[in-house]
Amino acid sequence: MGEVAHLSTDGTDGNSAAVIGGTVDSASLSGERPPTREEAEAILDRVVALYQDHAAAANPAGTHEISWRIDWDSDAVSAHVLLKPGEDWTIEVSKGYLTASSMTTEVFALTMCHEMGHFIGGFPFKTSRGGHNTGALGTSVSSEGQSDYFATKDCLPRLWANETEANAAAFAALDPSARERCTTAYSDLASQQLCGRILLASLQTGRFYEEQAVLQAPRELVYPRFDTPDTTEVAVTKEGHPAPQCRLDTLVAGAVCSVKATGTGIPGFVPPYGEYSDASEEDARPFACQTGPGARPRCWFQPDTVVTDCSELGQQACVVEDGVHGVRYCDTTSGVSYYWCFAHEVCKASGDDFADCYAPDVDPEE
Known part of the structure; x- marks a missing residue:
């Protein structure tokens, strides 16, 4: 039986930003729009194509393939992934997700990279999935924070690497303090401009997350900002969705982390599969920044998480x-x-x- 491994309703009615630091100039937001059907399908095709070799290499080799599906009959604001033994790893998106009033092509690309991150992003995993996260699936579902980190650290840099004009325009739209994050992280202009575009998309997506969170649980709307990082520190790694500000902090960390994943392996996917273990953490360590601005923020990630041995008790x-x-x-x-x-x-x-x-x-x- 297939498992719905992730279900998110990550939409808002906010728009994107053309001037970014700690504030957003609302006058600059009117030109943004959601992707057309053709654009959405093209983005999904490209994101999936980037990681087909990872699925093909997953154990047992040659038995997995990544696919996508858009449900044009559903008005729900939903994007999720499905894992089925011996079948495709599938990204499913609803029409309502595409047509959310805050959706932009940049947000859609980032969030589809986030969904891909559930397959490819690696440690830490959603350990609560227990027996479903076995080696037979070829992967385990990465946590929400790790999927955000993967989206900006590994997926978007690959997706947008050759879109030099769009990258340059986004970099120019950042204020000096935001651009400095990228010029400090990378020495060459092309990488700086690519980083700038990812930061721009990250702030759009942070607004997107915040507005949907308020729709789900009404409260005062407080947009996440670059200059108001989440200062909380979790005692154990959080597997579910962090708060919107924490999610923006994670997206920014991924953008400025120069340590990129290599090969077709899934970082940390070692026995016991899908568990929070020392073996899994050590296997994934070379593929992430451990210190500095590119490290995963402590508002969701705790590298010193104490692990409970459930082997005797079962899930x-x-x-x-x-x-x-x-x-x-x-x-x-x-x-x-x-x-x-x-x-x-x-x-x-x-x-x-x-x-x-x-x-x-x-x-x-x-």
Whole structure:
């Protein structure tokens, strides 16, 4: 059975920026537009083509291929990836995602690189996916923060490397403090200009993330900025979506990290597959900046995460304490936790070891 490995509703009604530092000149935003159907399909074709060799090389070699699909009947604002044993790694996008009022071609390219990052980005993975993230799939689903980092560190530099005129124009649109991030990170003008375009797209995407987050959970709209980094520090690496400011910080870090992934391997995809382990972290270390402005921000990434050994307990199991049924979960990064059933329920495990609370007369296999 296929697993929906990631579901995001990353859209906003904000536009992009032509003058970027800590502020955005709203008067410069009117010229942005979402991609046409043909442009969206072309972007997906190009992003997928960049990494077909990674899928082909994944174990077992030659059995995986990356594909994409746009659901033109869905108005939901959705982009996600699917992994199925022995089948394609698929990026699926809804019509509503493409037509979100804040969508631009640059945001679409970046977020499709983010979706590709779930396949290719590597460690740290979404360890909570447990048994679904096995070697049989050829990869494990990268965490949300890692997918953001991959998008600007590895994917967009490959996608836009030869678009020199667009890169130069974006670099010129940055204010001096933003341009300085790129001139400090890279010594040649072409790389500086490419970095500038990625920073421009990152701020557009940060606005995109913020506005959709407010739609999902209403609060005051606070756009992420380059000069207001998230100063929080997590105790363990966060696998889900970080806050919009943290996500912008991660996109910026990827843009200025000069350490690029090489080869067709997936960084950190070593036994135990998809787990937060020392072996996985060490395998991925050469493919990311560990210190400085290009390092993954601590608002989601904690390299000193304490790992829990779940091999004896399993991912989940039924437990009974003092006559109360419950489900015990074990996650390598968040440890052991419990969910207790209501008084009229009992815990039952299905054939695939999925445990949950049911009424006594319910068969979990039906």
